[in-house]
Amino acid sequence: MRSLNNILELSVEEIDELIKTALDIIENPGSYSEICKGKKLATLFFEPSTRTRLSFEAAMMELGGNVLGFSEATSSSASKGESVADTSRVVSCYADIIAMRHPKEGAPYVASLNATVPVINAGDGGHNHPTQTLADLLTIYRERGTLNNMTVGFCGDLKFGRTVHSLIQALSRYTGIKVVLISPEELKLPSYVKKDTLSANNIPYEQTNDLESAISQLDILYMTRVQKERFFNEEDYLRLKDSYILDPDKLVTAKKDLVIMHPLPRVNEISVAVDADPRAHYFDQVLNGKYMRMALILMLLGLNREV
């Protein structure tokens, strides 16, 4: 039995396999519509979510399975003091697979040690978000035809942004990757990601606080929201929240085939005027996330399309 806590637990070959399955699902949705008949996915969300939870649920439904779960800690026994370990043991009696989001780093990992069914990390605090990365990788692959040879700019809250940490880890295994880290001083990428991922894999990277001067060299621009819920004081959040706002003026010097991404929800980071730009792909990420979650559920349950 296998869980997914961190994107690096999937090999590059397995990620290729997931992309292949997702592309096949897009081509042949009917061949997958009953494959999870009789199976149940539990979504245990101790932190707010729109996309990730609904995307897991839609993914399981489109595979013919059923879903159960809760969308806030207050509606679960966590509010009575139950531990994540006990909750995951209990839910293992009801479901074949669990997707868990939790504000505490490592909580889904603890769940995976105690559950008797696979546990998928659907976001743990300011740490990791491997299934958003699967959505991001499929989006990049569909736009560029490869995951190699590109300069990727990450802009915004690189400190608390778990989607950034997981995507950088995933990209560090491809060739010809350069990274540009664009953030205010206080929201720089944590040094453990720089050291263990970028430096350890000899990925060239630069750090700047200036989006406008960096934008022309980028093939991918990954914008992120300042993670309000991780701040200790509101004043800091208010000062930093609008550090970067991507608008059509800032895109004047950008490449014609730039891929603009954002894991969503967006607050002010991308002006709605950018939505009509053909380079905007943040709503494609949403759909791609559902297909990759379908592929991941099949992989972890050991199910294949009958051919």
Ligand code: NCD
């Ligand atoms: C992200 C998250 O939860 O980390 N959202 C998502 O899952 N698409 C990004 C965010 O909340 O800013």
